[in-house]
Amino acid sequence: MQKLMLATHFESEFFLFDDACILDIDNFVKRLSSIKEKGVRPDLIGSIITHYASKWLPDLLDDDGKKTIPNAEESPESVTTSWMKKRFFVETLVGILPPEKESIPCNFLLRLLRIASMVRVEPAYRDELEKRVSWQLDQASLSELMIPSFSHTCTTLLDVELVLRLVRRFMNLDEAVRSGAALIKVTKLVDCYLAEAAVDSNLTSSEFVALASEVPSHARAMEDGLYRAIDTYLKAHPGVSKKERNRLCKLIDSRKLSLEASIHAAQNERLPVRTVVQVLFSEQNKLNKQILDFSGPFSGMLSPNIALDASARCLSKREINVQQMEIKRLKEDVLRLQSHCMALEGKIDKLMEKKKGFLVWRKFGIPTLRGNRNEDVEREAEVGIGLKTPLQMKTRLVNTKNANKWRKSLS
Template sequence: MKNKFQLPVHDDKATIGRKSVAVDYENPLGGTVSGRKSNRCVILPPNVPMVADSIERRNKNWIAQANSAIDLIIQVGDSNFHLHKLAMVSRSEYLNRLIFQKKINRESAVDILNIQIDNLPGGKKTFELIVKFCYGWKIDITSANIAPLYCAAHFLEMSENLEEGNLISKTETFLSFLILSSWKDTFRVLKSTESISSWAKELQIVKRCSEAIAWKACANQNASSFNSEYVECLNVKTSKMNNSEDRFDAWWFKDLSLLRIDHFIEVITCIKRRGIKSKIVGSCIAHWATKWFSQVTLGFDKVTPKHMTLQLRRVSTECLIRILPTEEHSVTCNFLLHLLKIGAMLKINPELLCVLEMRVASILEKCHIQDLLVKNQGENDPLYDVAVVLRVLQCFVCGMSSNPVAERRNVGKLVDGYLIHVARDANLTMESFRSLVEVLPQNVRSCDDNLYRAIDMFLKAHPYLAEEDRTDVCRVLEYHRLSQEARQHVMNNDRLPLKLTTRFVLLEQVKMGRSMMSNGSSYRRTNTQTVIGISKDFERRQISGQEIKMMRKDVELMKTQILELNTCKIKLQKQLKRCIC
């Protein structure tokens, strides 16, 4: 029988031996041009030594009907294949060698040999195709079964040494065609290798698919502009793309997000090796994480497969951290915080957590409040996870001495704005809020007005806090670090602890007294200078009695005010002592 091999077709009823076949090539950078079905191939082996009249399936048994009796039973999984030795050994060196050893070692004179094959790539479904191939029946090869069939052909050693046009060469030809011509089929092939991972890696299928994807992605990076806002925040849904070029990038990310972690890492490694923009790589990694870590990081869409175990999540997180591009602005601060949150929950390698903390701390000065918002989903949990931000701020403080003053001030403004944003949350605990308030030293802020505003909003959202808890939260407020407007607000704020308002009133009175005393001394010095001037030039000047009376009246009024101020001071001191007791 002649060797018959058809190129990819789309008609399920295609027959063997056509001279011309319609081939539907796919656009390497998108879906199929015509929109029809995926590529497939129909093959038939040449020079078949035995043709089966039929191959019947009875429950879990496959039985080949031919002009001779069955003399071989091969068990694959839970299925038994009743076959003929001649048909199978003519195509497989592995079966030839196995049957020969069985004949040498067999003790009984039974003509039927029983062979069990373990760990065959693709299992019984793939072996069904191999049986049909060996008996001369046509088999359909698609992007979904080509990888298992290719690996199984290598497992059974179906090479050209036995017969020209054997299964290895035929599957290799079609596999190369799919990988080189079709973007979608390349992904289908890669997905099909998940159940045969070790064989697929050994036979370079994963590497070839990854390199093909990387080549096609890099070939297009200059053809379309990249939307840098595609995955700006993981807890905010992606905005719609505005043009077809941006939609390509979204579609590309979507395809890569379907890959499992080891294949995704392989693809990203190939993409980075080809020099694609680091911002595109970082955003692609963020999109993959959004897809697969939804049940770990609160705020993601809930699409994580149930079979993704805790250990797999831990390994996946560590792998993602290791492949992150190191270039500035390649990944967003918000994504790094989500990764840090995942890592802390899964208890990954502490060194990797430290790497993330330092990376976020190094870009805090350029961050915005929205970058620090990492949502929680628990009903009784705070709206935002402040613990992950606290970790980064503690890391920033440790290396703060090497940062310029302007950078520290910018971080202080950022933290104050973040405090104002989260202080409204009624579920935010006093301990968490106080830790955030106290994490930065005073020298990062030129003024504490925004800090006071955040504290006031927190007390407003938590009206049932005990007096000592309110005092604990407010202990960072200092009179001299607030503006005059803020001081006045403090003295009239009923939400603040009484001890604080009393202290501020007392300090305000002392300040007023010192100011008045200073003004009085200046007046007396001026008055004395005037008297001396009058004595030296009495002849030239004459002071009326009315002016003298007005000066005496001003002095008496000043004495009265000072006496009232001292009295008020004594009363406030007594009131403060009673509060303390």
């Protein structure tokens, strides 16, 4: 209790003098060192740093905070001078951050990383910020993670390479740190980030696949978020090749799609036919499993050893009606998806037959324009070009016979 009162005393003492030392960061560092020597908790040290940094650098405030825009007449300075001050300030802040992981909020570190990328701090300070963000990446928000790309060599609007490095650092942490709940949060964050970055026309499929594959597949209980991101990418990149399209769709596990996502995927013309068939097959398996689960209680009631099963019970009439309606609805959905898939396959077969027929006509040199078929047969007989296929031989005999009858009738 006495230690807590001492920490509160030093924190209030600092805030009384923060206006005086806000223009002198060296004085701030000295006063902060004296406060650390008194044994103040790391989270209080972190709150002091965030308060001081937000007041000196308004860019570090969140959207809810009030950003103070300095008056150009009161502080006239060039852009280069302003950037040099920000770089020195960020590097100094990174050097005095407490070593404890939870001492500084993740969103504040992301805003600090955004400014560090903009003013191009030294790689060592940038690496330290990325390491601290990866420690608590599961607490990051999507808006703070969407850091623009300030590099001239990067073609994308967002710094996708930065996010990829953060996710890789997080995946390399100890198993205790990236527990199940934290891993699921990071996976959802990655899927939402991909859906936002997919609209960028300069984002390559390799970058998309690299970031989507960085998190393990078992961390996605449902694949709807990843499917939404892939569909957004295909919509924004209509010229993507068939190979890249198949590579992107291989990321989706059709067994983990919801019914709404499966219906959308079955009617999505941007997806390859193989992916649509896999979605339909997965829905069929789900339906068969539900039918088996539904028939299980009835088979148990008919069993002679039902008295030995303590967990067996008779379903009420209302529960049976609800399950029957659900099964009926699922059957209708699967039939609708199957009919749509069969229609797509029929269109593909017609296109292939049309293309094959065109090649056969070109191969045998048979004219495709309208004309007198009898004259063509007679011309072929005179030249000596025989028809090769049985169907063409039959046509030749029939046409020749009709021609002879026509000549006899005239005579």
